[in-house]
Amino acid sequence: MIDVASLLIYTTPVALAALGETIDEKAGSLNIGLEGTMLAGAFFGMATSGATGSAWLGLGAGIGVGLILSLIQALFTIRLAIDQVVVGTALNLLALGLTGTIFRARYGESGQLLSVPQVPRFAGIDPVVVALLVLTVLATWMLARTRFGLALRAAGEMPKAAEAAGFSVARLRTIGLLVSGALGGLAGAYLSLGIAGSFAENMTVGRGFVAIAMVTFGRWNPLGVVGASLLVGYAESLQFLFQSRGIAVPHQLLIALPYLLALGVLVGVGRGTASPAALAIPFRRNG
Amino acid sequence: MRALGRGAGMAVGLVLALVITLALFGLPVGESLRLIVDGAFGSEAGLSRTLVRMTPLLVTGLGMVIAWRAGMYNIGGEGQFVVGGLGGALVFHLAPALPPALLNLAILIATILGGAAYAGIAGWLEVKRGVPVVISTILLNFIALQLLDWAVSGPLQESKRQLPLTQALPNEAMLQRFSRQTDLHSGAILAVLVALGVFGYLFWTRSGFRLRLTGANPRAARASGHSPDAIRMRAMLLSGALCGLAGGIEYTGISGQLGMGFSQNWGFLAIPVALLGGLHPIGVIGSSLYFGALFAGTENLARFTKAGSTIVYVIQAVAVLGFVGLAAWLEDRARKRARPAEGET
Numbered sequence: 001m002i003d004v005a006s007l008l009i010y011t012t013p014v015a016l017a018a019l020g021e022t023i024d025e026k027a028g029s030l031n032i033g034l035e036g037t038m039l040a041g042a043f044f045g046m047a048t049s050g051a052t053g054s055a056w057l058g059l060g061a062g063i064g065v066g067l068i069l070s071l072i073q074a075l076f077t078i079r080l081a082i083d084q085v086v087v088g089t090a091l092n093l094l095a096l097g098l099t100g101t102i103f104r105a106r107y108g109e110s111g112q113l114l115s116v117p118q119v120p121r122f123a124g125i126d127p128v129v130v131a132l133l134v135l136t137v138l139a140t141w142m143l144a145r146t147r148f149g150l151a152l153r154a155a156g157e158m159p160k161a162a163e164a165a166g167f168s169v170a171r172l173r174t175i176g177l178l179v180s181g182a183l184g185g186l187a188g189a190y191l192s193l194g195i196a197g198s199f200a201e202n203m204t205v206g207r208g209f210v211a212i213a214m215v216t217f218g219r220w221n222p223l224g225v226v227g228a229s230l231l232v233g234y235a236e237s238l239q240f241l242f243q244s245r246g247i248a249v250p251h252q253l254l255i256a257l258p259y260l261l262a263l264g265v266l267v268g269v270g271r272g273t274a275s276p277a278a279l280a281i282p283f284r285r286n287g
Numbered sequence: 288m289r290a291l292g293r294g295a296g297m298a299v300g301l302v303l304a305l306v307i308t309l310a311l312f313g314l315p316v317g318e319s320l321r322l323i324v325d326g327a328f329g330s331e332a333g334l335s336r337t338l339v340r341m342t343p344l345l346v347t348g349l350g351m352v353i354a355w356r357a358g359m360y361n362i363g364g365e366g367q368f369v370v371g372g373l374g375g376a377l378v379f380h381l382a383p384a385l386p387p388a389l390l391n392l393a394i395l396i397a398t399i400l401g402g403a404a405y406a407g408i409a410g411w412l413e414v415k416r417g418v419p420v421v422i423s424t425i426l427l428n429f430i431a432l433q434l435l436d437w438a439v440s441g442p443l444q445e446s447k448r449q450l451p452l453t454q455a456l457p458n459e460a461m462l463q464r465f466s467r468q469t470d471l472h473s474g475a476i477l478a479v480l481v482a483l484g485v486f487g488y489l490f491w492t493r494s495g496f497r498l499r500l501t502g503a504n505p506r507a508a509r510a511s512g513h514s515p516d517a518i519r520m521r522a523m524l525l526s527g528a529l530c531g532l533a534g535g536i537e538y539t540g541i542s543g544q545l546g547m548g549f550s551q552n553w554g555f556l557a558i559p560v561a562l563l564g565g566l567h568p569i570g571v572i573g574s575s576l577y578f579g580a581l582f583a584g585t586e587n588l589a590r591f592t593k594a595g596s597t598i599v600y601v602i603q604a605v606a607v608l609g610f611v612g613l614a615a616w617l618e619d620r621a622r623k624r625a626r627p628a629e630g631e632t
Contacts, residue, residue: 032421076608080615085360085421089558090607097600101312105593201597209425216422250441256433259426266418 005124009195011233012132013038013187015226017211018218019132019139020183022225025215026143027176028156028169030280032088033073034184035208036095040065041188043099046199047106050116059119059128059189066185069095070177078170078177081282092208100201119194128190132226135183139222152176156276159283169283184208206259213262219274228265232258294573297563297610301577304606311601312594319588326587327580335469336586339541341579343368343533343550345478347557348564348571349485350529354406354420355566356489357522358502363409363424364530364554366431367402371531372538373435374401376443376453376545379460387459394460395535402531403524405431410523414516420523428554432547439545452546462540474540479572481529486568498522530554559603563610578603 017034024031031037041062049058069091076087119126143149154162155172162169191207192199210232218225235257242249309319327337347364354361375394385393409427412418440451462472489495501508501518508515533553542549560578564571581599589595 072608076612076615080612080619082611082615085362086562086607086611089362090604090611093555093559093600093607094604097597097602097604100597101594101601104595104597105312206425206429209422213422213426250437252433252437256430259429263412263418263423263426263430266422267412267416 003124007230007233007237008125008129008132009233010237011226011230012129013191013195014207014211014214014232015229016128016132016135016187016190017180017184017208018214018225018229019135019222020180020187021211021215022218022220022222023139023143023152024173024176024180025279026156026220026276027152027173028159028276028278028281028283029077029173029176030084030088030212031070031073031177031180031184032085032212033069033091033095034088034180034211035204035206036088036092037066037069037181037184038188038191038204038208038211039092039099039202040069040095041185042192042203043103043188043199045185045189046116046192047102049118049193053117055117055119055193058116058193059186062185062187062189062193063182064185066181066183066188067178068181069185070181073181074174074177077282078173081284083282084280096202099199103199103201115197116193118197119190126194128186128194136222136226143222153276155283156278159278163285169285173283184211187211210258210262213266216275217262217265217269219269220276221274231261231265235261293565294570297565297570298573298577300610300613301563301574301606304602304609305581308598308602308605312598314592314594319592319594322588322591323581323584325584327584331466332469333583333587335466335471336583337576337580338475339470339472339579340582341575342475342478342540343537343553344557344560344578345571345575346481346533346536347530347554348560348575349482349568350402350526350533351557351561352564352566352568352571353485353489353498353529354522354526355561356502357498357519358505359410359413359519359522359526360419360421361406361409361424361523361526362421362555362558363406363427363527364533364557365550365552366424366428366554367405367527367530368534368537368550368554369431369435370405371398371402371527371534372545372549373438373443374398374531375535375538376438379454379456380443383454387457390456390460391462391539394456394539395532398531398535398538399528400531402534403528406523406527406530407520410520410527413523414520435545435549436547439547443545445544450546453544456539456543460539461543462536470541472540474536477536481532482568482572485529489568494521530557556600556603559607562607563603 017038021031021034044065045058045062048061049055073087073091076082077084119128151162151167152172155169159169214228215225218228239254242254306316309316326333328334347368350364374397378393378397409420409423412423413420439453443453445452445454462474464472489499497513497518501515505515560574561571564574582596585596585599
């Protein structure tokens with residue numbers, strides 16, 4: 001019905017972002033700014049690829065801008081213990097405004113299709129898809145089997161215990177945010193360089209939020225989260241399948257499908273008990 | 288007196304955020320400021336534009352105040368605005384022959400109900416199913432936009448079926464305009480009245496007090512015998528009602544018909560407006576006026592430079608981060624100063 005390679009390609013942006021967010025949430029912090037991180041990654045990835053002629057540098061730029069946004073987020077939510085929803089929303093707005101303004105100023109209001117070097121594919125699959133699969137295994141092993149993974153989980157479940165055991169909750173959560181930022185930025189850059197081949201204003205259209213929903217659906221387990229993202233990738237690739245077969249379904253319904261799906265699974269699974277106990281609760285060392 | 292000082296500090300900070308952002312984009316600050324002020328207040332048309340942009344920001348901003356004060360992070364103002372508008376358009380579609388004044392009223396009521404119902408979904412999901420409003424409202428925003436796209440090119444499309452727009456309202460069913468030359472309509476006054484109403488509700492009624500208590504301290508609310516869930520649900524319904532009404536005012540005051548450009552991100556921009564207004568109805572009048580003026584002003588700026596309205600998003604983000612950052616830093620410093628003193632006693 002649909003080929004595996006294209007399914008994987010459509011899954012990759014949401015899955016990468018969701019994988020990073022899983023690590024972040026395991027450490028107890030919630031990256032509402034993931035949407036803006038992806039959008040910034042998409043724009044700066046495209047701009048860098050266009051300027052240097054290298055899609056690889058573009059992907060690197062996506063990671064870089066993601067890291068910068070996470071550092072800002074860490075400063076506000078961890079160092080200053082400010083509400084994560086407020087800071088995340090502001091960062092989303094910042095990314096939307098920044099990419100929109102620079103894009104219009106440099107490439108014109110119309111946003112004519114830009115052709116920039118894209119990520120090359122080998123046998124229908126590209127290295128970013130492979131990286132996703134490798135990272136999924138790595139994250140599973142890291143969280144379950146390593147001392148660092150244990151410390152990370154402790155920071156999300158019982159920050160006081162983690163501190164008592166000699167770990168710095170602030171450092172662990174900052175690392176979580178950095179992973180989320182790097183993978184979110186990469187996911188965005190892959191969206192513009194691996195899939196669309198160009199940039200459009202607000203081109204992420206909520207994929208960052210869908211990724212956050214997939215973390216809940218996947219029960220904070222890397223394999224589960226990436227599996228959940230496959231559903232979204234499937235829903236996205238359905239649009240093209242239905243169009244190419246000429247099946248008469250309102251296209252708006254197909255576009256809305258990933259969001260409906262994300263909402264539907266959240267209603268189904270609720271928050272449950274798999275959620276890290278201290279998720280999104282700022283931690284102050286001295287109470 | 289203290290509130291006045293805080294307000295003045297906010298005003299200075301907001302101007303500072305504007306200057307910083309302009310400099311960040313390498314724009315000539317003095318000249319840009321002159322263009323913005325001129326575009327926002329320099330003429331009758333500019334002033335009208337400012338107030339017209341302020342109106343949806345104010346009403347959706349008030350919606351955010353109610354939800355966030357109750358601890359419900361409603362990020363779905365955009366969807367509630369759109370679904371409200373659709374409710375209004377549906378009334379016009381079903382009963383186009385109503386007398387104009389009655390039609391206008393029926394549309395506004397339908398937009399209120401539409402917005403409330405849509406926010407109610409998210410409220411119900413959080414209260415009953417544990418789905419965080421932060422996530423559900425955002426997903427609902429994207430679903431609402433597709434619903435709008437489908438409606439204006441399908442069941443609610445204008446009778447000629449040429450453009451993806453709903454049938455235009457007759458002029459008599461629109462909110463009253465003050466002058467033939469400008470777009471300023473009575474919705475701006477209605478918006479300010481709503482702000483005073485929200486102020487009265489939050490600070491002078493028992494229900495408003497419980498709502499604030501629930502947001503500030505859910506345990507205390509529970510201990511005093513009130514179910515936080517019922518109060519949160521009510522806050523979401525009220526918040527959605529206001530966002531829907533904002534859609535209704537925009538529909539019957541400005542656009543007269545719905546298309547994909549119906550909401551210019553008003554419901555989303557309402558969040559920084561509410562935050563910078565200190566989550567206080569009177570503060571939100573001030574912050575929505577400021578950002579209304581900025582939108583009007585940057586339209587003028589865009590005629591002479593390459594910077595358009597998206598720059599206002601950056602200003603909002605910089606201002607929000609600046610304010611919450613400064614507040615947290617001061618609090619942190621005060622705490623550190625207080626601690627040794629505690630140790631001595």
